[in-house]
Amino acid sequence: MNERELILAIETSCDETSAAVIESGTTILSNVVSSQIDSHKRFGGVVPEIASRHHVEQITVIVEEAMHEAGVDFADLAAVAVTEGPGLVGALLIGVNAAKAIAFAHQLPLIGVHHIAGHIYANRLLKELEFPLLALVVSGGHTELIYMENHGEFEVIGETRDDAVGEAYDKVARTLGLPYPGGPHIDRLAVNGEDTLQFPRAWLEPDSFDFSFSGLKSAVINTLHNAKQRGENVQAEDVAASFQASVIDVLVTKTKKAAEEYKVRQVLLAGGVAANKGLRTALEEAFFKEPIDLVIPPLSLCTDNAAMIGAAASIKFKQQTFAGMDLNGQPSLELEND
Ligand code: KG4
Ligand code: ZN
Numbered sequence: 001m002n003e004r005e006l007i008l009a010i011e012t013s014c015d016e017t018s019a020a021v022i023e024s025g026t027t028i029l030s031n032v033v034s035s036q037i038d039s040h041k042r043f044g045g046v047v048p049e050i051a052s053r054h055h056v057e058q059i060t061v062i063v064e065e066a067m068h069e070a071g072v073d074f075a076d077l078a079a080v081a082v083t084e085g086p087g088l089v090g091a092l093l094i095g096v097n098a099a100k101a102i103a104f105a106h107q108l109p110l111i112g113v114h115h116i117a118g119h120i121y122a123n124r125l126l127k128e129l130e131f132p133l134l135a136l137v138v139s140g141g142h143t144e145l146i147y148m149e150n151h152g153e154f155e156v157i158g159e160t161r162d163d164a165v166g167e168a169y170d171k172v173a174r175t176l177g178l179p180y181p182g183g184p185h186i187d188r189l190a191v192n193g194e195d196t197l198q199f200p201r202a203w204l205e206p207d208s209f210d211f212s213f214s215g216l217k218s219a220v221i222n223t224l225h226n227a228k229q230r231g232e233n234v235q236a237e238d239v240a241a242s243f244q245a246s247v248i249d250v251l252v253t254k255t256k257k258a259a260e261e262y263k264v265r266q267v268l269l270a271g272g273v274a275a276n277k278g279l280r281t282a283l284e285e286a287f288f289k290e291p292i293d294l295v296i297p298p299l300s301l302c303t304d305n306a307a308m309i310g311a312a313a314s315i316k317f318k319q320q321t322f323a324g325m326d327l328n329g330q331p332s333l334e335l336e337n338d
Pocket of ligand 1 (some may be wrong): 014138139140169181182184302
């Protein structure tokens with residue numbers, strides 16, 4: 001076998017078709033991402049059938065591009081990795097079947113990766129992970145605090161009881177008439193607004209690390225409706241700033257409390273909402289004086305990409321945890337059982 005540990009990784013769980021070649025779980029040789037956002041924008045969200053069709057059209061070209069950019073051949077690879085779940089089943093299947101075909105044709109081991117493990121391991125492309133650690137995962141489908149004592153060991157210590165943060169961002173943005181995905185638009189507006197509306201913060205029970213964002217989302221929508229009925233004008237910038245202040249207050253306070261209680265060495269930020277400037281700055285301020293190492297990925301590694309899947313796959317490669325040819329897309333795959 002080749003001495004270099006080169007893994008070809010594929011990600012197709014939602015609306016990004018991506019392929020990457022990763023060396024030793026830490027170095028990106030290529031990371032090609034083809035976004036379908038423009039095709040879904042006019043529907044105000046991801047349309048599963050359209051997503052699958054795009055993945056089918058793109059996957060071969062994207063894989064070829066990733067291999068070419070990395071300057072490697074299939075014979076150089078140690079394994080092929082793919083997101084097996086969670087995600088849209090039709091979208092997952094395109095990636096899983098492409099990975100299986102490559103593994104079969106080139107006699108390579110196949111590795112199934114949990115999408116959230118990928119988001120967490122995006123951080124390993126920046127620096128080596130130090131345990132125990134805490135990961136704050138904030139994406140379109142997930143909001144979780146995950147405690148890790150070692151590689152590949154995930155313990156969910158808190159999660160959302162209703163909407164994911166990204167979902168709340170997208171819904172509030174839609175109410176404000178902003179395009180999909182709304183997160184980046186709210187983030188941009190918030191910079192020019194003030195937290196004047198004092199939206200609620202869902203702290204839940206005092207010792208809980210769980211989250212809830214549906215009440216906040218309703219409060220924003222009600223405020224906008226009431227203002228409209230009274231013929232009053234509310235500044236979109238202030239709505240964005242007030243909504244974001246409530247989200248960040250809860251996320252950062254709970255993350256800091258969990259980090260102290262679990263005595264972790266590192267705190268990792270992960271998922272699409274990790275691109276949020278307000279959240280990044282607030283976490284940096286919260287951990288500035290702490291002896292805890294805060295790691296925040298660059299924007300390109302926050303949203304969905306295959307490099308993060310390759311980084312997570314490297315751990316499974318070392319453990320020789322391979323999937324069989326019966327690997328399937330699993331829309332509701334649990335992280336703790338991965
Ligand atoms: O991780 P991701 O790319 O896809 C999922 O696995 O869900 O996350 C997408 C989510 C969307 O809800 C999008 O609005 C949100 O991340 N997002 C942001 C920002 N950039 C992306 N939310 C807030 N601020 C941002 N700058
Ligand atoms: Zn994601």
